[in-house]
Amino acid sequence: xxxxxxxxxxxxxxxxxxxxxxxxxxxxxxxxxxxxxxxxxxxxxxxxxxxxxxxxxxxxxxxxxxxxxxxxxxxxxxxxxxxxxxxxxxxxxxxxxxxxxxxxxxxxxxxxxxxxxxxxxxxxxxxxxxxxxxxxxxxxxxxxxxxxxxxxxxxxxxxxxxxxxxxxxxxxxxxxxxxxxxxxxxxxxxxxxxxxxxxxxxxxxxxxxxxxxxxxxxxxxxxxxxxxxxxxxxxxxxxxxxxxxxxxxxxxxxxxxxxxxxxxxxxxxxxxxxxxxxxxxxxxxxxxxxxxxxxxxxxxxxxxxxxxxxxxxxxxxxxxxxxxxxxxxxxxxxxxxxxxxxxxxxxxxxxxxxxxxxxxxxxxxxxxxxxxxxxxxxxxxxxxxxxxxxxxxxxxxxxxxxxxxxxxxxxxxxxxxxxxxxxxxxxxxxxxxx
Amino acid sequence: xxxxxxxxxxxxxxxxxxxxxxxxxxxxxxxxxxxxxxxxxxxxxxxxxxxxxxxxxxxxxxxxxxxxxxxxxxxxxxxxxxxxxxxxxxxxxxxxxxxxxxxxxxxxxxxxxxxxxxxxxxxxxxxxxxxxxxxxxxxxxxxxxxxxxxxxxxxxxxxxxxxxxxxxxxxxxxxxxxxxxxxxxxxxxxxxxxxxxxxxxxxxxxxxxxxxxxxxxxxxxxxxxxxxxxxxxxxxxxxxxxxxxxxxxxxxxxxxxxxxxxxxxxxxxxxxxxxxxxxxxxxxxxxxxxxxxxxxxxxxxxxxxxxxxxxxxxxxxxxxxxxxxxxxxxxxxxxxxxxxxxxxxxxxxxxxxxxxxxxxxxxxxxxxxxxxxxxxxxxxxxxxxxxxxxxxxxxxxxxxxxxxxxxxxxxxxxxxxxxxxxxxxxxxxxxxxx
Numbered sequence: 001x002x003x004x005x006x007x008x009x010x011x012x013x014x015x016x017x018x019x020x021x022x023x024x025x026x027x028x029x030x031x032x033x034x035x036x037x038x039x040x041x042x043x044x045x046x047x048x049x050x051x052x053x054x055x056x057x058x059x060x061x062x063x064x065x066x067x068x069x070x071x072x073x074x075x076x077x078x079x080x081x082x083x084x085x086x087x088x089x090x091x092x093x094x095x096x097x098x099x100x101x102x103x104x105x106x107x108x109x110x111x112x113x114x115x116x117x118x119x120x121x122x123x124x125x126x127x128x129x130x131x132x133x134x135x136x137x138x139x140x141x142x143x144x145x146x147x148x149x150x151x152x153x154x155x156x157x158x159x160x161x162x163x164x165x166x167x168x169x170x171x172x173x174x175x176x177x178x179x180x181x182x183x184x185x186x187x188x189x190x191x192x193x194x195x196x197x198x199x200x201x202x203x204x205x206x207x208x209x210x211x212x213x214x215x216x217x218x219x220x221x222x223x224x225x226x227x228x229x230x231x232x233x234x235x236x237x238x239x240x241x242x243x244x245x246x247x248x249x250x251x252x253x254x255x256x257x258x259x260x261x262x263x264x265x266x267x268x269x270x271x272x273x274x275x276x277x278x279x280x281x282x283x284x285x286x287x288x289x290x291x292x293x294x295x296x297x298x299x300x301x302x303x304x305x306x307x308x309x310x311x312x313x314x315x316x317x318x319x320x321x322x323x324x325x326x327x328x329x330x331x332x333x334x335x336x337x338x339x340x341x342x343x344x345x346x347x348x349x350x351x352x353x354x355x356x357x358x359x360x361x362x363x364x365x366x367x368x369x370x371x372x373x374x375x376x377x378x379x380x381x382x383x384x385x386x387x388x389x390x391x392x393x394x395x396x397x398x399x400x401x402x403x404x405x406x407x408x409x410x411x412x413x414x415x416x417x418x419x420x421x422x423x424x425x426x427x428x429x430x431x432x433x434x
Numbered sequence: 435x436x437x438x439x440x441x442x443x444x445x446x447x448x449x450x451x452x453x454x455x456x457x458x459x460x461x462x463x464x465x466x467x468x469x470x471x472x473x474x475x476x477x478x479x480x481x482x483x484x485x486x487x488x489x490x491x492x493x494x495x496x497x498x499x500x501x502x503x504x505x506x507x508x509x510x511x512x513x514x515x516x517x518x519x520x521x522x523x524x525x526x527x528x529x530x531x532x533x534x535x536x537x538x539x540x541x542x543x544x545x546x547x548x549x550x551x552x553x554x555x556x557x558x559x560x561x562x563x564x565x566x567x568x569x570x571x572x573x574x575x576x577x578x579x580x581x582x583x584x585x586x587x588x589x590x591x592x593x594x595x596x597x598x599x600x601x602x603x604x605x606x607x608x609x610x611x612x613x614x615x616x617x618x619x620x621x622x623x624x625x626x627x628x629x630x631x632x633x634x635x636x637x638x639x640x641x642x643x644x645x646x647x648x649x650x651x652x653x654x655x656x657x658x659x660x661x662x663x664x665x666x667x668x669x670x671x672x673x674x675x676x677x678x679x680x681x682x683x684x685x686x687x688x689x690x691x692x693x694x695x696x697x698x699x700x701x702x703x704x705x706x707x708x709x710x711x712x713x714x715x716x717x718x719x720x721x722x723x724x725x726x727x728x729x730x731x732x733x734x735x736x737x738x739x740x741x742x743x744x745x746x747x748x749x750x751x752x753x754x755x756x757x758x759x760x761x762x763x764x765x766x767x768x769x770x771x772x773x774x775x776x777x778x779x780x781x782x783x784x785x786x787x788x789x790x791x792x793x794x795x796x797x798x799x800x801x802x803x804x805x806x807x808x809x810x811x812x813x814x815x816x817x818x819x820x821x822x823x824x825x826x827x828x829x830x831x832x833x834x835x836x837x838x839x840x841x842x843x844x845x846x847x848x849x850x851x852x853x854x855x856x857x858x859x860x861x862x863x864x865x866x867x868x
Contacts, residue, residue, distance in 0.1 A: 225676065229722050241734040242659065245710035251731070252713060255692025262686045266764055269679075276679035279686060280722045285715030288663050288732040288779065292714060297685070298722040300675045330700055345722065 030354035030375065036364040036429070043428055044368060052166035052424055056417040059165060063158050064413065066090065068138045071147045071154045076134070080126040080184040081105050087126065087182045090161055095168035096180060104197045107182035108204075111167065111174070113431060118176035118207040120431045122163065122423070124156030124397070125186035125194065125213065125381060129405045144412045151401030151411040156212040157182055159397035162420045163427065175432030179204060186213075186381050191345050195381040199388065208358050208430050209385040210423070211394040213378075215401040215411065217422045218371040220362045221394035224383030226309045226349020227302040232257070232320055233340045234327075238286075238293030246332030250284060250295035253327035253337055258297065261319035265312055275303035275312055298344070304377055306349050306387065317341070347379055348387030358391035361429040365422050395426060464788035464809065470798040470863070477862055478802060486600035486858055490851040493596055498847065500524065500592045502572045505584045510568070514560040514618040515539050521560065521616045524595055529602035530614060538631045541616035542638075545598065545608070547865060552610035552641040554865040556597065556857070558590030558831070559620035559628065559647065559815060563839045578846045585835030585845040590646040591616055593831035596854045597861065609866030613638060620647075620815050625779050629815040633822065642792050642864050643819040644857070645828040647812075649835040649845065651856045652805040654796045655828035658817030660743045660783020661736040666691070666754055667774045668761075672720075672727030680766030684718060684729035687761035687771055692731065695753035699746055709737035709746055738783050738811055740821065751775070781813055782821030792825035795863040799856050829860060 043049060056063075075083040084105045092099045096109035107126065128149035130136070138147040164180055166172075183194035198206065211221075234250035234257075258279050265277045278300045285292035299316060303309040320339060328336045352359055354375060366373035378394055385392040398419015401411040477483060490497075509517035518539045526533045530543035541560070562583035564570070572581040598614055600606075617628035632640065645655075668684035668691075692713050699711045712734045719726035733750060737743040754773060762770045786793055788809060800807035812828055819826040832853015835845040 227676075227723075241712035241714060242661075242710050242736045245708075245712070249696075249713060251692060251716055252696045254716070255689045255696065255713065258685060258689025259693035262683070262689060262764075274679075276676050278675035278679070278723075278725050279683060279689065279719075280675060280724055280726060281719030282685055282688070282729065283717050285713075285732070288714045288734050289661075289712075290714055291712050295716065298719070300722050302676045330696075 030363070032363045032367060033360055036357070036360040037367065039429055040361065040364040040368045040425055043425055043433065046433070048170040048172045049424065049428065051170045052172065053421050055166045055169050056162055056420040059162055060413070060417060063162050066158045066161060067145070067150065067154060070157055071138050071150045072136050074132065074134065074136045075126050075128050075149065076130060076132045077127055077187060077190050079132060083126050084182060084184065087157060091164065091180060094161055094164045096164060102197060104194055105184050106194045106197060109164070109180040111164065111178045111180065113174040113176045113178065114434045115175040115432070116177055118431070119179055119205055120176050120208045120210065120427065121179045121181055121206050122160055122210050122427055123181035123183050123212065123381060124160045125153045125183045126157065127184055127187050127190055128152065129187045144410050146408065146410045148407055148409050150409055151215055152404040152409065153186070153213050155215065155399065155401065155411050156397045159419050159423060160212055163423050166420065166424060172428070173434045174428065175434055176207065178427065178431055179206070183381055189344065192347055192381055192384055195384045199384055206385065206390060209382065209390055209392040210426060210430065211380055211382045211392070212397050212423060213380050213394050214396040215399050216396040217369055217398055217418050218366050219374045219376060219396050220359065220366070221376055221378035221380060221382055222354060222359045222392070223304050223351040223377040224347070224349050224386035225302055225304055225377050225379045226306060226383060226387070227300060227345055227347045227379060228309060228313050228343065229345025230299045230316065231296060231342045231344050232299065233294055233296040234324070234337055235294045235340065236337045237334050239291050241289045241291055244291055247291055247334035248327055248331045248337040249291050250337060251292055252330070253323045254282065254295040254297055256323035256326055257320045260322050261316050264315045264319065268312055268315060273303060273305040273308050275305065275308040277301045277312055304349050304351060309349055347383045349383065350387040350389070352386055352392055356391050358393055358430050362393045362395055362426050365425045368425070369418060369422060395423065398422065464797070466797045466801060467794055470791070470794040471801065473863055474795065474798040474802045474859055477859055477867065480867070482604040482606050483858065483862065485604045486606065487855050489600045489603050490596055490854040493599060494847070494851060497592050497596050500595060501579070501584065501588060504591055505572050505581045505588045506570050508566065508568065508570045509560050509562050509583065510564060510566045511561055511621060511624050513566060517560050518616060518618065521591060525598065525614060528595055528598045530598060536631060538628055539618050540628045540631060543598070543614040545601065545612045545614065547608040547610045547612065548868045549609040549866070550611055553613055553639055554610050554642045554644065554861065555613045555615055555632070555640050556594055556644050556861055557615035557617050557646065557815060558594045559587045559617045560591065561618055561621050561624055562586070563621045578844050580842065580844045582841055582843050584843055585649060586838040586843065587620070587647050589649065589833065589835065589845050590831045593853050593857060594646055597857050600854065600858060606862070607868045608862065609868055610641065612861065612865055613640070617815055623778065626781055626815060626818055629818045633818055640819065640824060643816065643824055643826040644860060644864065645814055645816045645826070646831050646857060647814050647828050648830040649833050650830040651803055651832055651852050652800050653808045653810060653830050654793065654800070655810050655812035655814060655816055656788060656793045656826070657738050657785040657811035658781070658783050658820040659736055659738055659811050659813045660740060660817060660821070661734060661779055661781045661813060662743060662747050662777065663779025664733045664750065665730060665776045665778050666733065667728055667730040668758070668771055669728045669774065670771045671768050673725050675723045675725055678725055681725055681768035682761055682765045682771040683725050684771060685726055686764070687757045688716065688729040688731060690757035690760055691754045694756050695750050698749045698753065702746055702749060707737055707739040707742050709739065709742040711735045711746055732778070738785060740783050743783055781817045783817065784821040784823070786820055786826055790825050792827055792864050796827045796829055796860050799859045802859070803852060803856060829857065832856065
């Protein structure tokens with residue numbers, strides 16, 4: 001996450017490996033087809049929908065309690081099971097037809113539609129960026145709630161839950177099946193493993209994907225900023241800096257690899273869709289008087305364009321192989337250098353055109369609610385379905401928040417019910433109402 | 435150190451930053467002038483010298499006790515004061531004319547000569563490589579004593595002390611003054627600061643320098659392997675790997691610096707006196723999704739030739755500046771990169787020709803004692819006077835040892851008294867006997 005079109009939260013080094021929304025790129029404003037504006041207005045006038053809107057307001061004390069309870073159920077990377085079971089129980093109590101955990105501990109709650117020809121996913125993510133042992137006790141100052149993970153994305157989980165409750169209470173029947181999902185592994189090294197598992201071969205057929213992540217009611221992520229991340233390690237025998245001189249030096253190879261990669265990558269990224277690269281972390285070596293036995297770097301590459309992402313990835317691979325070859329040619333004694341290239345991150349990229357009905361609907365809902373829709377790019381669970389060309393948006397859950405990925409994370413219930421109203425409208429428009 | 439012409443002890447990464455003796459290079463065997471052989475034979479026949487020889491044997495229980503007591507007085511890098519005071523007390527008790535600690539805590543003990551036209555230094559070093567808190571309790575297995583630092587160079591300290599005792603007991607008067615020294619800072623990052631302080635401007639006038647370091651009675655270091663060591667740090671603002679893309683990347687500069695340096699250094703070291711370089715330790719960066727704010731490397735360069743050492747140093751400096759300039763030219767936004775070049779090691783290099791009387795004398799003594807003198811290169815306190823062209827040797831203190839710089843360091847009193855006899859002969863030959 002976060003959803004607000006600001007970069008502030010993302011540039012603080014604390015937010016290690018996090019998924020992150022980034023600034024909207026220069027995109028031409030996109031018109032909203034009147035067809036979708038009419039559709040949303042009509043939907044919103046339905047008595048059951050109006051009743052659900054009121055229910056979101058009435059539910060607020062319960063939603064607040066759910067938020068605190070889920071936030072205080074720690075959900076560190078790769079350890080979301082406890083929260084997952086709790087969330088599954090909540091989904092069951094809210095009336096889903098069937099609720100289960102899949103093999104990676106995603107919570108899946110199916111609410112059957114009438115037509116059952118389509119499935120729309122409504123998802124928030126279970127995991128936080130915070131390691132085990134982080135104090136997740138919720139503190140209140142004035143009206144603001146403070147706790148690690150409270151906004152990103154625990155608020156999203158409670159908003160999705162409230163939407164299910166609203167549908168159930170007023171017996172709103174959709175045409176499509178709605179699959180409510182609490183997903184694991186959205187953040188950092190989780191590397192979208194929850195959503196990737198949803199889209200595994202033989203997984204459920206999914207026709208549309210609505211991710212709920214971040215606050216506010218205006219942001220709409222319809223582009224996935226893809227990233228490839230590698231940890232590359234050169235290895236040699238190591239030895240005394242004088243006595244063993246002439247053996248391969250892994251740092252020599254790393255220096256060459258960085259040099260060749262950045263020379264080519266610089267040219268490659270001067271044109272076309274914004275594509276970035278960063279040699280981010282390096283290490284290796286034991287002592288100033290020893291040729292190291294290993295040298296490693298972590299590299300991050302990003303682009304909205306799959307072609308550009310693959311292109312810059314190839315430059316990295318070529319640079320690494322060239323460096324390996326040349327360092328080995330330079331050696332005067334001893335065994336060859338080897339290299340281990342390990343991919344540690346693979347977030348696919350892509351875009352759903354703003355003319356696609358789901359995006360149009362999300363825009364029309366924002367307009368209906370009196371705000372200006374903000375189309376943007378992000379690196380969220382949405383990346384996976386976006387890359388598959390499945391109609392997808394990530395939208396916020398209302399209220400105002402900040403400090404995502406920091407220990408001072410906060411969320412303020414500033415008309416938070418508007419978030420649920422918005423989600424409900426987008427969902428119903430996409431899933432169809434009988 | 436150690437003194438034995440073996441590399442084994444030096445290639446183990448544990449021996450961080452250590453001074454170290456290295457394998458003898460291909461040097462033609464050097465003849466020993468009969469003049470020095472005669473000189474040593476004559477010296478050794480003197481009754482007082484013969485009596486001193488016996489004294490070294492008689493003193494062995496005391497020398498053993500001194501060795502244990504000094505070894506168990508920890509002397510970590512930069513924290514040699516406690517051992518220094520203890521050693522000063524021992525020197526005073528042994529009969530030196532005056533004993534004092536200089537401003538870096540070197541122990542200096544002057545024994546006046548008759549002529550007083552020259553000063554010969556006899557030195558061992560006080561410091562060990564072991565950090566504060568290391569268990570320095572001496573353990574005995576069979577006849578072997580085990581403890582960190584017991585050989586390197588605590589045995590040297592006790593040998594020098596015993597030589598003073600022998601001189602005093604038998605009233606052997608030298609022509610030159612003899613300055614007995616317990617030096618601080620020989621190892622690693624101590625960077626020879628003790629011996630460097632001896633040779634500061636306005637320091638004592640020193641005409642010959644005999645360092646006692648290592649075991650055995652055959653090794654003679656007459657060449658100083660110089661080294662320059664740097665810690666080089668590139669610094670930039672740092673930022674998000676996507677959002678802040680285009681700012682300077684310190685790792686980019688480091689990669690370039692390594693590339694340019696090693697390309698040139700490889701050519702430079704293919705000819706002439708053996709000269710080595712090693713990019714040994716690197717680091718920097720906080721997270722895979724952040725452009726780092728700093729990138730650093732530690733570089734080691736060595737040569738017996740001051741010209742080659744300075745030459746390769748210039749290649750490093752040029753590569754660093756070129757990398758800085760080019761990384762700054764590559765940037766698309768933000769402030770410039772800066773670089774901090776910090777020299778963390780400066781051991782001068784040089785050689786004392788084997789024809790110089792002190793080296794001839796050391797060789798003649800070895801021959802006299804029935805062993806083959808082993809001329810070699812080292813990186814010890816001797817580097818400093820050698821670089822100044824002052825007649826200098828590093829010789830061992832007898833016995834057998836091993837595991838220098840490891841927690842399993844050991845020393846065995848295998849006719850250790852021969853070490854003192856050897857030191858006495860070299861010293862008396864160089865200082866002259868009345």
